[in-house]
Amino acid sequence: MLSDMVIVPTLPAVDLARAREFYEKKLGLKVSKSGSEDIFFECGKDSILYIYKHGATKADHTAAGFVVTDIEAEMKSLREKRYCFR
Helix, strand or coil, X not given: CHXXXXXXXXXXXXXXXXXXXXXXXXXXXXXXXXXCCEEEEECHHHCEEEEEECCCCCCCCXXXXXXXXXXXXXXXXXXXXXXXXX
């Protein structure tokens, strides 16, 4: 059940260096992985914050993903509840 899973907020950033400085230095989050296009920050209770470089894409808004152990079972459960996933 998704209410028991870790959620990973996903945020776009125009300036990754500036975003990194804010989340790392101002908020005290630890970088767990970084590249030229994205940064992963460790947060409390095994949660993660994912920041990606904003670019020419339709995905230029906040999103979130759930960390699940069995995606097929989760999707089946959502379909049974008549959510609009195909």
